[in-house]
Amino acid sequence: MTPPSRLAVLSIKLAQYRSYDLCTIETGGAPVVLHGPNGAGKTNILEAVSMLTPGRGLRRAGAEEVIRRPGGTGWRVRAEVDTPAGVIEIATGVAGPDTTRRSVEIDGKSATQTALGRHVRMVWLTPAMDRLWLDPAAGRRRFLDRIALGFEPDHAEVSLTYEKAMRARNRLLREPGWDDAWLAGLEAQMARAGARIARTRSASLIRLIEAQNDIEIGVKTLFPRAELSILGDMESRFSQALRAAADLDQLEVEEAALLSRALGASRARDAAAGRTLEGPHRSDLEAVFAAKNMPAAACSTGEQKALLISLCLANARALTAATGAAPILLLDEVAAHLDTARRLALFGEIEALGAQAWMTGTGAELFEGLGTGAIRLSVTESDGRSAVAVN
16 A cells, blocks of 8 residues: 655744744654753744644734744744645745735745645644633634644635624624615625535534544554534534535535525624624534543543544544645644653554654653654753754
């Protein structure tokens, strides 16, 4: 069996980014371990790598927030990335008076963030995600939408279209004397985008479920399987249709019409509530620890972490199956709370997947058993400036 292709950052250069004046890392496509004390700047590098994909990166920071302080006027990340189609150069950052919007260049030509998603796919896990099953539903929707974005790079633009139309509708509902025609137009736009969002989410979740059930991963997994479902009427109907191999295009048209009518009928209720109460922005992701038949929110902290790792690995396997290339993995402090057996199991699954992983930890000893091919970098900080050195 021919192993899948993969994505890999061959080199990356940060300029005026967070705690780095300048930083260059050459990987040759190998896995990367960043170790050092808390606050040294390890996660800043992972965040910079995540900027090679659409969106606000793994910290969800605004473009202006990552500028080197004090006195910074912009930042730049430039990388060479090996893709199945060949090596490309990506440059992104902000400069000039508008520091709120980042520019993107691919091979020296201006590009959109959506274009990044067609070239580079990543899966990441950060400590902030440890509360995924305990925090409000918005975080779980973002988690699900990030998964969907890996399969459908246009998902972000569709979601933005939905959000913009919904905000405009909410504003109009706060004003006296509604313009029914204008509201109907916004609701139709929301409905079309909402139906596509629900369809993409449902299809992505089914891919994830199938990948969880895939036992041909080269190693015996020690991470638990989750029973997954989307709590949302539209997504539920799309999930049923996907399993029944029904006509999804026709269903999408029907779901858009249904949502448009529901929005039109709920104007008075939404005006009183001050927000839109119907649509995929209200959906939630539910997970159950399969072996115990226990909701993820009721599991122990360790079990919740293991479930998250399991889902991220399943996401990576699903992307590999769908695109033919293993995604880049960004795993921030992932080994710190794992026992030796599970750390080795994690490293084994990454190796079986063939993905380039960027991992952080406070000590190099956390990555014993990873293999000799990984590049190990020591990260230090002094007077607010971070530096990286090869061990």
